[in-house]
Amino acid sequence: MPVLAEVVISALIVIxxxxxxxxxxxxxRMPELMTRLHAPTKATTLGVGGTLLASIAYFLAEEGNFxxxxxxxxxxxxxxxxITAHFLAKAHMHSRLSAALxxxxxxxxxxxxxxxxxxxxxxxxxxxxx
Numbered sequence: 274m275p276v277l278a279e280v281v282i283s284a285l286i287v288i289x290x291x292x293x294x295x296x297x298x299x300x301x302r303m304p305e306l307m308t309r310l311h312a313p314t315k316a317t318t319l320g321v322g323g324t325l326l327a328s329i330a331y332f333l334a335e336e337g338n339f340x341x342x343x344x345x346x347x348x349x350x351x352x353x354x355x356i357t358a359h360f361l362a363k364a365h366m367h368s369r370l371s372a373a374l375x376x377x378x379x380x381x382x383x384x385x386x387x388x389x390x391x392x393x394x395x396x397x398x399x400x401x402x403x
Contacts (some may be wrong), residue, residue, distance in 0.1 A: 278334035282327050289323025292316050304364050314358040322347055 296319075299312030325343040332340040 274334050275377075278330065282330050282334070285323050285327035285330060289320045289327060292320030292323060294320075298353045307362060311382075314354050317377055318350060318354045320400055321350055 293316075294399060296312045299316060300309055303309040311368030325347045329340055329343045332338065332343075361402070
């Protein structure tokens with residue numbers, strides 16, 4: 274294997290490891306779920322992506338063929354991590370926060386909370402049945 278390939282692969286592994294370390298540290302250090310979601314969706318995703326790029330580069334340099342498996346894993350990771358974090362954030366918002374605590378921009382409402390959601394549950398259920 275050429276020395277340049279070894280340097281590139283080593284650099285990708287180190288960069289990926291640094292991102293993984295920062296992402297893991299962020300998950301431990303952040304105080305609540307909403308701030309803790311930032312670490313795995315950003316830093317850890319880049320860390321695993323760097324490690325998978327190093328694997329692609331290794332097999333390309335060592336065996337001379339392009340490995341599609343790592344590319345598919347990377348694509349799945351970059352697509353599924355933000356969606357999972359979005360679902361976790363929405364579940365957290367719906368279970369822990371009341372609509373009265375959220376900012377009220379001008380217009381219809383904010384995110385999945387409508388102005389009618391701030392009403393009493395009996396009034397909201399009466400509106401839904403009619």
